[in-house]
Amino acid sequence: MTRRARGRFIRSALRLTSLRLRLVTVFALVALVAAVSVSGIAYWLNRDAVLTRAQNSALKDFSQALGDGAGGLPEDPACEMLRDMGTIMTSGNQTYQVVLVDRGGEDGDCVIETAPKSFRLDMVPASLVDAVHQRREDTEAPYHLYWQRVEIDGDPYLIGGAQVIDGGPTGYLLASLIPERDDLNSLAWSLGIATALAVIGSALLAQAAATTVLRPVARLSNAAQRLGEGKLHTRLEERGADELAELSRTFNAAAESLERRVEDLRAREAASRRFVADMSHELRTPMTAITAVTDVLEEEVDSLDPMVAPAVQLVVSETRRLNSLVENLMEVTRFDAGTAKMVLDDVNIADQLTHCIDARAWLDAVELDADRTITARLDPRRLDVILANLIGNALKHGGGRSVRVSVREESDEALGRDDVVVEVADQGPGIPQEVLPHVFDRFYKASASRPRSEGSGLGLSIALENAHLHGGEISAANAPGGGAVFTLRLPRQPPSENDEDTDTDGGDDGDGGGAEGGRPGEERSR
Known part of the structure; x- marks a missing residue:
């Protein structure tokens, strides 16, 4: 993978882990919270409705059957009579089982269990027994029907109880709530699947929204990268009237202004290079002549007047310095021009x-x-x-x-x-x-x-x-x-x-840009 490819991969990864990922995460979290809230409310409302309906139906049937059966009993019924009553109460309805209790009757304490394997008197919670036998003085009916939801071997059941007449028999029922539980479990699974689909849908929607929103941002990023690479003609397409379109217009205006300034600077720099190059070439011819004259003067310096000799030596040294400067300037222009x-x-x-x-x-x-x-x-x-x-x-x-x-x-x-x-x-x-x-x-x-x-x-x-x-x-x-x-x-x-075999202005065999003729090289600033 090239360096540029790695850079693009890293930039894509950063974009993915920043705005796009955050946008998708926020959408998914909002959808999750909303779906869980709605599903939870729907579940609890349906649960309460299902359980209440099943409970009311069982208690209503039990209360009516208990009242009808007790109405035909004498004041002190025999156990057989209670057994027949229990059989009648459960014969037409298999949704619950019954326990009938008569304390102090003609045959002593009588307990009738219609299904001893499923429902016995000792399975009735003590709190429910106490509530059933509690006499209330503030109402016309001294005894009421009470109920309680319990779990037996991990399954839900409804236990209800009521005393028909003062000192008379007491009835208890056991109704299974397993079908309702299964229905509620199915509902919970349905709501869970709906929640998951809502979250997935929101994530896809967020992805689509992020793509729509971030596409102009990605174009802007790519354009800025190309602009940084020197492609000053880069422009963005201006569409719409929103904030992103305004950003594109601002970018285009900035790029256009930058391009004009750079072109102006390039033109000035090119003019400066041409001036230095032209000046160096124009100076080279007279400098050649002056150098030849100074070489002659340097050879004759010993025969000159002692008052004139220092001036001649100064002219010679300064001429060489000026000649070196011209050569250096010509070398610099070659580097700047790329030649x-x-x-x-x-x-x-x-x-x-x-x-x-x-x-x-x-x-x-x-x-x-x-x-x-x-x-x-x-x-x-x-x-x-x-x-x-x-x-x-x-x-x-x-x-x-x-x-x-x-x-x-x-x-x-x-x-x-x-x-x-x-x-x-x-x-x-x-x-x-x-x-x-x-x-x-x-x-x-x-x-x-x-x-x-x-x-x-x-x-x-x-x-x-x-x-x-x-x-x-x-x-x-x-x-x-x-x-x-x-x-x-x-x-x-x-x-x-x-690896070229030609040299621009290759006739220059001197030390252009370097030390010349036994003299040290250019000065190192300190």
């Missing part, structure tokens, strides 16, 4: 360093530690520019002490390549921390008190551009023991797209 090319060759790094140091008479001031077998495919002229600038700056700011240059090979696992690493270390005071981030900036001066110096402030920036052209990098740091360390890292095989 700088490389002429690659197999280069022995140690030999290249020795040649660079020897050509500038630095042999006594540089300690070289390099493996003579390290080679790389580089542009020799541009490598010389880089090395001359780094070593020249180290000599200039090294406090007059020797500069150490070391070369080694390293494998860059992140990029999957082999690199050549050149370290240039001086023994000077080092680079101030506030200056360190700007050492490669063009025309940067560390101190405003000395804006004019021997260098133009372009050498290190040109060295960095040459390193980038090879696919490499230069970094600056301070050594723990003191002094500055510049590290040049170049691939042994540069990118194939830079």
